[in-house]
Amino acid sequence: MSVVRFTYTGIRVTNLKRSLDFYQKVLEMKVILRGKTERRGVYVHLKSPNSPQRLELNWYPVGNRYCTKYTKGEELDHLAFWVRDVHSEFDSLVRRGAEPAIAPFREGAYELAFLKDPDGIWIELLGKFRASKKKRQS
């Protein structure tokens, strides 16, 4: 029996309030847990309604041993969010303050688009290619 269980993804944020605003107000996630680590670090767990996937925001104050220089890397490819209509959701999220990265495009049976979170993490919007969209484009 497996005793190792993937439980959540923890991203590091450089400004907790700004990131909480983004994940709560723009991406409509809900805070389900909040705590402090012993070195004044803060963690906050978020979930989307109707999804069991759990995201942790980690914030470290200056002086905390994890508060290393924040640099952008390649290891976190993206966080994926399923939406009903990629085009309209992309427009709506950008209006609400998300930074656009790649405008909606089709890939087989799906549509994809990319936004960025406040620290530059790529947020993928993913949904089924919609026949109604085809009509609008023709």
Place this chain on the structure above:
Amino acid sequence: MSVVRFTYTGIRVTNLKRSLDFYQKVLEMKVILRGKTERRGVYVHLKSPNSPQRLELNWYPVGNRYCTKYTKGEELDHLAFWVRDVHSEFDSLVRRGAEPAIAPFREGAYELAFLKDPDGIWIELLGKFRASKKKRQS
């Protein structure tokens, strides 16, 4: 009603076979989905038995527009795995090839330890502090 739903975390891997070996053989995850993107990229979805959390491995060949220089950054703080006994699981995973990062330590009611995946991503082992451990240490 929310229409944006967090669906999975996608990490980038530089050697797909090596990372699949690690997440399947060491961390005991199961492949549930595998596909190709239009530019010869490969994605593989994995889950732990008994957990709904979904991890995507993304691999891009040279020439793919996403195959940028791989650099380590700070945005992905860690991937967290719940285990029953942090001490014994840490030892077991290291014996099976995981690179140790921080040996088990206590934080309040929990024990934590950190390993690294083949690309250097921090893997957190998290579990309840076990009374039996107390006895062993005293």
